[in-house]
Amino acid sequence: MRARVLIVPRPEVLDPQGRAVAHALAGLGFAGVRDVRVGRIVYLTLDDGLGRADAAREVERMAKELLANLIVEDFTIEWMD
Amino acid sequence: MRVAVLQFPGSNCDDDCLQAFGRVLGCEASLVWHGASELPIGTDLVVLPGGFSYGDYLRCGAIAAHSPVMAATKRFAERGGNVFGICNGFQVLTEARMLPGALLRNAGLAFVCKNVTLRVESQRSSLTARIAVGSQYVMPIAHMEGNYFADEATLDAMEARGQIVLRYVDGATGQAVAGANPNGACRNIAGVANERGNVVGMMPHPERVMEGLLGGEDGKALLEGLVAQVAAAAA
Numbered sequence: 263m264r265a266r267v268l269i270v271p272r273p274e275v276l277d278p279q280g281r282a283v284a285h286a287l288a289g290l291g292f293a294g295v296r297d298v299r300v301g302r303i304v305y306l307t308l309d310d311g312l313g314r315a316d317a318a319r320e321v322e323r324m325a326k327e328l329l330a331n332l333i334v335e336d337f338t339i340e341w342m343d
Numbered sequence: 344m345r346v347a348v349l350q351f352p353g354s355n356c357d358d359d360c361l362q363a364f365g366r367v368l369g370c371e372a373s374l375v376w377h378g379a380s381e382l383p384i385g386t387d388l389v390v391l392p393g394g395f396s397y398g399d400y401l402r403c404g405a406i407a408a409h410s411p412v413m414a415a416t417k418r419f420a421e422r423g424g425n426v427f428g429i430c431n432g433f434q435v436l437t438e439a440r441m442l443p444g445a446l447l448r449n450a451g452l453a454f455v456c457k458n459v460t461l462r463v464e465s466q467r468s469s470l471t472a473r474i475a476v477g478s479q480y481v482m483p484i485a486h487m488e489g490n491y492f493a494d495e496a497t498l499d500a501m502e503a504r505g506q507i508v509l510r511y512v513d514g515a516t517g518q519a520v521a522g523a524n525p526n527g528a529c530r531n532i533a534g535v536a537n538e539r540g541n542v543v544g545m546m547p548h549p550e551r552v553m554e555g556l557l558g559g560e561d562g563k564a565l566l567e568g569l570v571a572q573v574a575a576a577a578a
Contacts, residue, residue, distance in 0.1 A: 275492060276527070278452050328409065331402055331438065333445045334492055 263308040264342040265321050269330045270301035304329050305342075314341075344574045346372040347386045349416070349432075351407045356393035356429065356550060363550035364390065367563060368570050377410040387577045388425045388569070389416050391432025393485070393548060403446065403488045404434030413439050425469045425573045426542045430486055433534075433544030441542050442535055443501060444493035449486070450527025456485040459525055459547060460514035461533050467505035468536035469576070470543040473568040479517060480561040482552045484525055489546040491528035491535070498529055509534030509545055543569075 271277040280298040287295050306324070308317050321339050330337040346364040350357045357374060365372035375382060377396075382389065396407035407413065413435070420426050420441060428436040436442045449455055463471050463478045493501065501507055510531040513523040519531035526546075534545030549562030 274494065275447065276450065278448055278450050278490075278527070282452055328401070328405065331405070331445055333437075333494075334447060 263310055263312065263314070263317055265306045265308065265317070266340050266342060267304045267306065267321065267325050267329050267337050268301060268340065269304070269325075269335050269337045270299050272334055272336050275334045301335075344370045344387045344570065344577060345383065345385050346370045346388045346390055347375045347382050348372055348390045348392055349377065349412055350374045350392070351377045351394070351396035351410065351435075353396045353398055354392050354394035354431070356431075356548065359548075359550045360390050360392045360429070363553045363562070363566060364388075364570070367553045368566060370570060375412060377407065377412045380411045380415060382412070382415050382419055386419065386424070388427060388573045389419060391416075391426070391428035391435050392550075393430030393432060396431055396435060399488075402438065404431060404436075404438040407431075407435045408438035417441060420537075420542050423539070423541055425569075425576070427470060427569060428544040429548055429550060430484075430489075430546055433546055434488065436542060436544045442537055442544050443497055443506070444491055444529075444535065446488050446546070447490040447492050447527075448488050449490050449525075454485075454487045455489070455525050456483065457525065458483050459533070460512050460523065461509045461547060462512040462517055462519070463508065464510050465505035465508050465536075468508045468540040468543045469572045470534070470536070470545070470565070470569045471508045472540070472572045474565070477517070479512065479514070480549075480565055481514065481559060482547045482549055482562050482565075484547045486526070486546055489526040489528065491532040491546075493529060501535065502530075504538060506536045506538065507532055507534075508536050508543060509547075
């Protein structure tokens with residue numbers, strides 16, 4: 263089983279990295295970009311022995327305990343198979 | 344007084360802290376490896392040094408926060424033990440949820456290495472208990488992620504409880520103006536304490552200004568207050 267966890271800065275948190283990318287895109291002539299947020303993706307390969315429901319619970323815990331810092335980041339979990 | 348300086352893979356101010364607390368301030372200071380499941384018996388103060396623990400992988404301090412020695416440090420703090428984090432040590436304490444908030448990438452996206460002026464804002468921490476509010480110190484910062492963030496409600500609550508212990512200020516006027524903020528930190532915050540006041544973190548490096556030969560003694564003045572407070576509590 264493969265999952266990916268997408269982690270992005272929360273909307274109320276200033277993302278200077280995203281802002282710099284937005285400036286660079288504007289500099290390259292890409293018009294109409296209203297906002298850029300830069301996050302990170304964590305790919306997880308899990309034992310198939312775990313049922314999907316258990317795996318979902320485990321990945322949720324991983325995201326909350328370590329992969330994301332919920333004070334400043336939000337996460338979403340996507341299954342790739 | 345016994346000081347345990349924690350050492351994570353990638354710590355690089357650990358020896359500076361040993362020198363500061365041991366040789367300069369006269370404490371019995373020793374290094375404690377991150378894999379240790381207990382602190383040395385008789386520890387009075389735990390110091391988390393600066394550096395790049397675990398290569399700053401994932402987020403600064405995130406992996407160190409889950410190391411065995413941090414579980415021991417949490418238990419120590421819950422019993423009232425004093426814990427002090429500098430720079431990456433501050434990041435580790437926020438990731439371990441021993442201090443509120445988080446430290447984000449500097450607003451200017453650049454590593455900032457320079458002297459700043461700090462003002463003591465509150466005496467409600469072991470670090471500042473013996474120092475007059477309004478006292479100013481000059482010492483270096485050297486970080487990429489020192490942009491302190493907490494939501495407005497948390498900041499208001501911290502302010503009301505005196506948990507904001509140090510701010511970046513203009514050296515001439517003593518005011519916490521935007522121009523004195525090196526990294527975009529909310530409300531010019533340079534250092535915070537937990538509610539109880541026994542866990543404190545700060546981004547600037549007092550351990551680097553312990554002796555005139557090395558550029559100043561402001562760090563010594565600040566840390567002498569911490570050592571005196573912890574020693575009195577231990578007596």
